[in-house]
Amino acid sequence: MGAAANGNGQDMIVIRNLVKRFGHVEAVNGVSLTVARGQVVVIIGPSGSGKSTVLRCINHLETPTSGEIWVDGMKLTHNHKDINAIRAEVGMVFQQFNLFPHLTALENITLAQKVVRRRDAREADRIARAQLERVGIPEKADAYPGQLSGGQQQRVAIARALAMNPKVMLFDEPTSALDPEMIKEVLDVMLELAREGMTMVVVTHEMGFARNAANEIVFMDKGLIVEQNTPDEFFANPRESRTRAFLSQILR
Amino acid sequence: MAAVSSTSSPSSAQGNFVGRLAQLPWWLLLLVLAGVTLLYQFLTNELYTVILDKLARGIMTTIFVTLVAFSSAIVIGLIAGLGRVSKNPVIYNLATLYVQVIRGLPILVWIFYVAFVLTPAFFTLTNALGDALSPLLGADNFLSKANTQDVTLLGRAIIALAFAYGGFEAETFRAGIQSIGRGQMEAARSLGMSYFQAMRYVILPQAVRRVLPPLGNDFIAMLKDSSLVSVLGVRDITQEARLYVAASFRYPETYNTLAFVYLSMTIVLSLIVKGVEARLGKDGRGS
Ligand SMILES: Nc1ncnc2c1ncn2[C@@H]1O[C@H](COP(=O)(O)OP(=O)(O)OP(=O)(O)O)[C@@H](O)[C@H]1O
Ligand SMILES: [Mg+2]
Numbered sequence: 080m081g082a083a084a085n086g087n088g089q090d091m092i093v094i095r096n097l098v099k100r101f102g103h104v105e106a107v108n109g110v111s112l113t114v115a116r117g118q119v120v121v122i123i124g125p126s127g128s129g130k131s132t133v134l135r136c137i138n139h140l141e142t143p144t145s146g147e148i149w150v151d152g153m154k155l156t157h158n159h160k161d162i163n164a165i166r167a168e169v170g171m172v173f174q175q176f177n178l179f180p181h182l183t184a185l186e187n188i189t190l191a192q193k194v195v196r197r198r199d200a201r202e203a204d205r206i207a208r209a210q211l212e213r214v215g216i217p218e219k220a221d222a223y224p225g226q227l228s229g230g231q232q233q234r235v236a237i238a239r240a241l242a243m244n245p246k247v248m249l250f251d252e253p254t255s256a257l258d259p260e261m262i263k264e265v266l267d268v269m270l271e272l273a274r275e276g277m278t279m280v281v282v283t284h285e286m287g288f289a290r291n292a293a294n295e296i297v298f299m300d301k302g303l304i305v306e307q308n309t310p311d312e313f314f315a316n317p318r319e320s321r322t323r324a325f326l327s328q329i330l331r
Numbered sequence: 332m333a334a335v336s337s338t339s340s341p342s343s344a345q346g347n348f349v350g351r352l353a354q355l356p357w358w359l360l361l362l363v364l365a366g367v368t369l370l371y372q373f374l375t376n377e378l379y380t381v382i383l384d385k386l387a388r389g390i391m392t393t394i395f396v397t398l399v400a401f402s403s404a405i406v407i408g409l410i411a412g413l414g415r416v417s418k419n420p421v422i423y424n425l426a427t428l429y430v431q432v433i434r435g436l437p438i439l440v441w442i443f444y445v446a447f448v449l450t451p452a453f454f455t456l457t458n459a460l461g462d463a464l465s466p467l468l469g470a471d472n473f474l475s476k477a478n479t480q481d482v483t484l485l486g487r488a489i490i491a492l493a494f495a496y497g498g499f500e501a502e503t504f505r506a507g508i509q510s511i512g513r514g515q516m517e518a519a520r521s522l523g524m525s526y527f528q529a530m531r532y533v534i535l536p537q538a539v540r541r542v543l544p545p546l547g548n549d550f551i552a553m554l555k556d557s558s559l560v561s562v563l564g565v566r567d568i569t570q571e572a573r574l575y576v577a578a579s580f581r582y583p584e585t586y587n588t589l590a591f592v593y594l595s596m597t598i599v600l601s602l603i604v605k606g607v608e609a610r611l612g613k614d615g616r617g618s
């Protein structure tokens with residue numbers, strides 16, 4: 080039924096008139112956005128413009144005040160079973176990594192596979208090791224998060240999300256908490272992921288990544304989408320004055 | 332240089348000596364001294380041997396009450412603690428009511444209340460329920476036959492202590508759970524885990540590590556508070572001591588021995604708690 084409402088099966092995420100208020104604060108004021116299968120959308124904008132809130136509504140970490148969201152044709156409702164099912168299909172990577180500190184890197188990656196995907200221990204283990212290989216740190220399987228650098232922790236967090244075989248990956252400023260020398264190793268993993276055709280929504284201040292990986296750039300301000308375009312157009316010919324002001328600040 | 336240091340050294344050495352002297356654990360030395368004196372009495376003074384023998388009869392009861400009541404309190408506390416962080420207003424308010432009542436009552440009063448008010452009230456309720464259900468279960472069903480006397484005073488004492496400490500542990504668990512950053516729950520939920528899966532596999536394992544030291548201290552407190560069951564006539568070591576005193580009027584000897592037994596147990600336990608704490612502190616992945 081959701082699939083019928085969101086048109087063709089090409090759309091992975093459809094957001095219609097999303098509004099989210101925190102008390103009197105209007106974090107998101109009516110955002111509509113469609114992300115096609117295999118597309119990479121980068122969301123940029125000043126602090127407090129509602130970027131994180133949009134992302135967090137997609138997997139219902141925040142409950143929308145109003146508006147509708149479909150993920151791969153499934154409409155997000157308030158039903159807990161449905162929400163858990165959709166979350167399993169939507170990987171999320173946080174600015175602060177949020178690894179489970181009492182578990183090793185490997186256990187971080189196997190836990191949800193076992194309890195959510197109901198994979199047996201050997202299968203989960205095999206997949207976890209493959210994902211660690213993919214993000215370039217197979218030798219850190221038995222390390223605890225506290226023994227890893229920030230960049231390594233974030234790569235484990237990406238592996239943890241990928242091990243669930245998500246249909247979409249959401250990234251909320253994945254490199255903002257990293258020392259400069261570690262940013263590249265995380266961005267490289269994300270670029271590779273984009274090349275492999277993963278559908279991604281990325282909030283970031285890394286304009287290099289936006290240029291190279293994005294199919295579309297979305298600029299948000301004050302809870303609204305101000306401008307949306309391909310990277311080439313967006314950076315070469317920003318239409319809105321607010322966009323130009325933001326770009327001149329960030330590209331200085 | 333050398334001359335200066337040699338002239339100033341006596342006074343500084345003396346300061347050092349006094350400083351070191353002050354740092355010695357004198358309290359422990361004095362305690363051990365008192366213990367050794369008592370031990371000597373146990374070996375040589377027949378009266379002390381007799382008293383120790385009497386108290387020994389209660390030791391199993393004291394240990395039994397402490398262990399059963401404390402393990403029940405942990406379970407009750409965990410459930411009530413989860414209630415205290417619940418977003419469901421009914422569950423939250425029930426858990427908070429329970430915790431506030433427990434915190435507002437002296438344990439002694441609570442023990443009397445459970446033993447002589449709540450337990451009979453509970454059976455009045457079950458009897459009424461049994462009578463109401465008699466068409467279904469028959470006139471003489473187990474519910475209507477159940478009697479307050481079925482629960483011994485020992486049982487009531489354990490129930491009272493378990494719920495009293497359950498209220499304290501609820502707050503310990505609540506604080507432990509709330510000390511784990513919000514991001515942990517969000518990461519777990521974003522992977523598709525349910526609230527209870529996230530609690531069980533992600534939040535609680537970390538929270539429990541943090542509350543282990545306070546739980547250890549509460550275990551020692553429970554051992555001490557188990558002496559309160561003597562007010563119900565339960566024959567723990569305190570009650571055995573009171574009975575002996577009532578017959579013999581040997582106050583100093585009896586209470587010396589009683590204090591010695593409790594102190595030996597609590598000091599050994601606190602050393603164990605300290606050891607566990609140090610070990611937990613060492614492997615720094617609890618953060
Ligand atoms: N849990 C919350 N409670 C109250 N207000 C919130 C909450 N989360 C976000 N807000 C507010 O909503 C607005 C949008 O926040 P959001 O985090 O989405 O912005 P952002 O674009 O991600 O900013 P940043 O670049 O700083 O991360 C802000 O004004 C913020 O203060
Ligand atoms: Mg943000």
